[in-house]
Amino acid sequence: MNFDLQFGAHVAEALKNNTPIVALETTVVTHGMAYPSNLETALTMENAVKEAGACPATLGIVDGQVTVGLTEEQLKDFATSERGSIAKCSRRDFAPLLGKNQSGSLTVAGTMIVAAAAKIDIFATGGIGGVHRGHPFDVSADLTELGKTPVAVVCAGAKSILDLPLTLEVLETQGVPIVGYQTKNLPAFYTRDSGLALPHSVDNIAEAAATYTAWRDLGADSGLLFTNPVPEADALSNDEMETIIDKAIAEADANNIKGAAVTPFVLGKVVELSEGRSLKANIALLINNAKLAGEIAVAAKR
Amino acid sequence: MNFDLQFGAHVAEALKNNTPIVALETTVVTHGMAYPSNLETALTMENAVKEAGACPATLGIVDGQVTVGLTEEQLKDFATSERGSIAKCSRRDFAPLLGKNQSGSLTVAGTMIVAAAAKIDIFATGGIGGVHRGHPFDVSADLTELGKTPVAVVCAGAKSILDLPLTLEVLETQGVPIVGYQTKNLPAFYTRDSGLALPHSVDNIAEAAATYTAWRDLGADSGLLFTNPVPEADALSNDEMETIIDKAIAEADANNIKGAAVTPFVLGKVVELSEGRSLKANIALLINNAKLAGEIAVAAKR
Amino acid sequence: MNFDLQFGAHVAEALKNNTPIVALETTVVTHGMAYPSNLETALTMENAVKEAGACPATLGIVDGQVTVGLTEEQLKDFATSERGSIAKCSRRDFAPLLGKNQSGSLTVAGTMIVAAAAKIDIFATGGIGGVHRGHPFDVSADLTELGKTPVAVVCAGAKSILDLPLTLEVLETQGVPIVGYQTKNLPAFYTRDSGLALPHSVDNIAEAAATYTAWRDLGADSGLLFTNPVPEADALSNDEMETIIDKAIAEADANNIKGAAVTPFVLGKVVELSEGRSLKANIALLINNAKLAGEIAVAAKR
Numbered sequence: 009m010n011f012d013l014q015f016g017a018h019v020a021e022a023l024k025n026n027t028p029i030v031a032l033e034t035t036v037v038t039h040g041m042a043y044p045s046n047l048e049t050a051l052t053m054e055n056a057v058k059e060a061g062a063c064p065a066t067l068g069i070v071d072g073q074v075t076v077g078l079t080e081e082q083l084k085d086f087a088t089s090e091r092g093s094i095a096k097c098s099r100r101d102f103a104p105l106l107g108k109n110q111s112g113s114l115t116v117a118g119t120m121i122v123a124a125a126a127k128i129d130i131f132a133t134g135g136i137g138g139v140h141r142g143h144p145f146d147v148s149a150d151l152t153e154l155g156k157t158p159v160a161v162v163c164a165g166a167k168s169i170l171d172l173p174l175t176l177e178v179l180e181t182q183g184v185p186i187v188g189y190q191t192k193n194l195p196a197f198y199t200r201d202s203g204l205a206l207p208h209s210v211d212n213i214a215e216a217a218a219t220y221t222a223w224r225d226l227g228a229d230s231g232l233l234f235t236n237p238v239p240e241a242d243a244l245s246n247d248e249m250e251t252i253i254d255k256a257i258a259e260a261d262a263n264n265i266k267g268a269a270v271t272p273f274v275l276g277k278v279v280e281l282s283e284g285r286s287l288k289a290n291i292a293l294l295i296n297n298a299k300l301a302g303e304i305a306v307a308a309k310r
Numbered sequence: 311m312n313f314d315l316q317f318g319a320h321v322a323e324a325l326k327n328n329t330p331i332v333a334l335e336t337t338v339v340t341h342g343m344a345y346p347s348n349l350e351t352a353l354t355m356e357n358a359v360k361e362a363g364a365c366p367a368t369l370g371i372v373d374g375q376v377t378v379g380l381t382e383e384q385l386k387d388f389a390t391s392e393r394g395s396i397a398k399c400s401r402r403d404f405a406p407l408l409g410k411n412q413s414g415s416l417t418v419a420g421t422m423i424v425a426a427a428a429k430i431d432i433f434a435t436g437g438i439g440g441v442h443r444g445h446p447f448d449v450s451a452d453l454t455e456l457g458k459t460p461v462a463v464v465c466a467g468a469k470s471i472l473d474l475p476l477t478l479e480v481l482e483t484q485g486v487p488i489v490g491y492q493t494k495n496l497p498a499f500y501t502r503d504s505g506l507a508l509p510h511s512v513d514n515i516a517e518a519a520a521t522y523t524a525w526r527d528l529g530a531d532s533g534l535l536f537t538n539p540v541p542e543a544d545a546l547s548n549d550e551m552e553t554i555i556d557k558a559i560a561e562a563d564a565n566n567i568k569g570a571a572v573t574p575f576v577l578g579k580v581v582e583l584s585e586g587r588s589l590k591a592n593i594a595l596l597i598n599n600a601k602l603a604g605e606i607a608v609a610a611k612r
Numbered sequence: 613m614n615f616d617l618q619f620g621a622h623v624a625e626a627l628k629n630n631t632p633i634v635a636l637e638t639t640v641v642t643h644g645m646a647y648p649s650n651l652e653t654a655l656t657m658e659n660a661v662k663e664a665g666a667c668p669a670t671l672g673i674v675d676g677q678v679t680v681g682l683t684e685e686q687l688k689d690f691a692t693s694e695r696g697s698i699a700k701c702s703r704r705d706f707a708p709l710l711g712k713n714q715s716g717s718l719t720v721a722g723t724m725i726v727a728a729a730a731k732i733d734i735f736a737t738g739g740i741g742g743v744h745r746g747h748p749f750d751v752s753a754d755l756t757e758l759g760k761t762p763v764a765v766v767c768a769g770a771k772s773i774l775d776l777p778l779t780l781e782v783l784e785t786q787g788v789p790i791v792g793y794q795t796k797n798l799p800a801f802y803t804r805d806s807g808l809a810l811p812h813s814v815d816n817i818a819e820a821a822a823t824y825t826a827w828r829d830l831g832a833d834s835g836l837l838f839t840n841p842v843p844e845a846d847a848l849s850n851d852e853m854e855t856i857i858d859k860a861i862a863e864a865d866a867n868n869i870k871g872a873a874v875t876p877f878v879l880g881k882v883v884e885l886s887e888g889r890s891l892k893a894n895i896a897l898l899i900n901n902a903k904l905a906g907e908i909a910v911a912a913k914r
């Protein structure tokens with residue numbers, strides 16, 4: 009899409025200097041975590057990208073202005089905004105939000121679209137959306153976007169509250185290359201291994217950069233998904249995660265939570281039932297993904 | 311697609327004068343209503359567009375010639391054609407029909423494709439296709455077309471004989487912006503409110519035009535869906551509609567109607583069981599949508 | 613995609629002489645049949661294309677080099693490679709395979725992508741992928757590729773171990789034109805008639821060429837599917853095929869075969885239970901499709 013993009017000063021300079029740029033998203037800031045963890049994590053992710061030698065560009069819509077590289081002040085505004093006051097922006101939300109000059113935090117799909125428009129082709133996030141457990145027709149727009157927008161996405165898989173086998177099926181149907189980073193299996197966000205085999209894997213940064221370069225040279229019209237397991241020190245085990253999710257879903261049922269309200273409720277319960285360890289894992293994997301995206305971008309610098 | 315387009319004289323003149331143009335479809339003429347209601351409604355829709363200050367362009371394929379702006383005579387030929395003699399044309403049907411120089415009436419998807427080729431970017435219809443109730447893999451090509459062809463479509467939602475919750479899921483997955491016109495909920499064709507929340511809404515023509523302009527400025531590669539409830543005076547209530555549909559489906563079962571024959575049978579029964587009030591609602595919403603599309607096009611004139 | 617294509621000498625000459633070119637795939641060589649049937653069939657298909665007056669171009673990836681028109685020696689290497697040593701390459705596999713300079717045999721989707729990059733717009737194969745019976749979310753990437761890549765594919769339908777009604781639904785949703793060649797119904801690979809109606813059909817080469825030309829002139833952004841029934845002499849009947857498939861699936865269950873292992877197991881059992889008649893049908897339909905693709909390409913020569 010042809011946005012009238014506003015570039016942050018650091019991103020403008022990176023473009024001038026041909027410094028590799030890594031996009032970061034803002035839904036995690038406005039919807040994924042509470043203040044101040046959200047701001048701290050966003051800034052630590054930016055630092056992880058910088059330490060790898062790349063330039064971070066956190067993307068968002070500020071009062072109808074699509075912005076590539078929020079300033080720290082803008083990030084803080086997003087981080088401290090009242091929950092719900094800044095809308096999530098996926099592909100379908102751009103025109104309605106921009107038509108009203110509203111702000112928006114970008115989902116995985118939304119970030120891919122703005123990154124592609126800004127000619128940034130790598131992006132680090134926590135986890136991608138997927139197919140909802142028990143609701144196989146509730147398929148995240150992230151999956152179709154990965155099938156059509158040329159941005160490489162570094163993630164820790166998808167949350168196991170989703171239907172991961174069906175999520176892999178949809179990605180296959182959409183033709184999305186999925187590459188495990190130092191793993192042959194799909195990671196499951198809080199846990200390192202879903203047990204589901206991936207079609208491809210790479211063992212190190214050099215191999216990841218070679219795949220990324222091959223994809224870039226193809227001028228591929230689809231995304232490239234790197235799945236990077238949560239660091240071992242902060243990972244939850246599959247057993248405890250399944251127990252926690254089962255309990256959380258049971259509580260949702262008991263409280264008669266329905267429809268779109270289920271996921272936030274369940275995720276909140278997961279934090280509670282894991283006594284904060286899921287939050288710690290979430291932060292660790294976000295920073296880990298920002299680092300990996302920075303390292304791949306730098307290794308593949310043209 | 312690169313059609314060898316034939317322009318009606320009124321459309322050619324509108325293009326020359328930079329008059330906003332609103333596309334109209336022909337499936338409603340050949341398959342949606344019987345003569346003379348079909349012709350009268352098509353002409354009244356054209357008038358509603360004109361009264362708003364825009365130029366109507368009813369689209370169809372006449373003996374292998376893709377035509378932008380049928381003449382009244384051509385429209386009458388379509389309206390009086392023997393049922394089944396003019397094929398419905400969706401995306402998949404263009405090459406086969408054109409290869410045999412046949413005529414075709416355009417579905418929502420087909421109209422979007424021809425409109426886009428003719429650089430017309432707004433289109434009024436009755437209702438879009440959707441996901442079939444009880445057949446969740448029977449998904450109208452209208453939904454995928456809305457995900458990839460840049461035409462704004464003004465409709466009254468989708469018929470409640472479809473599975474409306476799944477239809478919304480597919481539209482979300484396809485990244486289609488859906489905007490309620492003076493409603494926060496999806497309208498359901500004959501009825502004003504399906505009870506299903508929409509992601510966006512606008513309150514008046516100015517807001518609708520602003521969203522349409524934002525979408526146009528994005529050079530979006532997907533459609534924009536405005537949902538406009540049937541006028542109150544002619545609307546059916548949800549209760550009576552559900553009763554009618556349940557009866558119609560029961561009769562289809564009792565008569566052993568199967569597969570593709572179910573929808574036309576059920577729609578026929580709906581007209582019968584509603585004692586013609588569904589036909590009146592259908593006509594009213596078509597004219598209402600033509601008017602709204604004309605008003606948005608004129609308000610957003612460049 | 614922008615491949616760094618390597619052209620075989622015969623294909624380079626055909627391009628120079630404006631000889632119509634028909635693409636052929638390599639998954640059938642590495643995964644579809646055993647040596648020496650696979651090599652013999654591939655060479656006989658090439659001959660069938662030549663006898664029709666067109667130039668065959670068998671496509672594959674040789675050590676990271678995307679090759680348009682394998683030499684007989686390269687074909688033999690593919691045909692005699694150890695099963696599993698050459699990976700199947702669909703849309704999602706190009707970047708990972710090319711990033712590691714590996715070889716790959718092209719699926720229907722993969723062949724379409726390379727053919728389109730080489731400006732070859734017709735391709736003959738055995739059967740396309742589809743929706744898996746009992747696993748409606750396991751949808752072959754062939755179906756989405758047919759929805760977005762402009763290559764005409766001549767096939768004998770899809771194997772009846774797939775869910776053929778759902779496969780047709782997905783093709784309709786994706787907007788893929790399907791044209792029966794001398795049949796009004798979808799062929800089912802080993803058998804001539806699935807009993808499922810097709811939206812379009814042509815009666816002879818001239819009509820097929822007219823549809824292909826219309827599609828080409830449209831600059832369509834989707835494929836065109838010709839379905840050509842297996843020759844009568846080698847066709848299996850629907851009854852015996854259903855009996856065989858039921859037995860094969862029962863044996864898979866009895867042996868506790870699961871997931872991705874089911875299809876190859878069932879196909880192997882089908883060959884065994886049909887006492888080789890399914891292999892004979894497979895070979896016959898492949899050659900028949902290559903011939904038809906050649907004849908259409910020649911008849912539509914510009």
Ligand SMILES: [Mn+2]
Pocket residue numbers: 146147148482
């Ligand atoms: Mn959803």
Ligand SMILES: [Mn+2]
Pocket residue numbers: 448449450784
């Ligand atoms: Mn359908």
Ligand SMILES: [Mn+2]
Pocket residue numbers: 180750751752
């Ligand atoms: Mn599959």
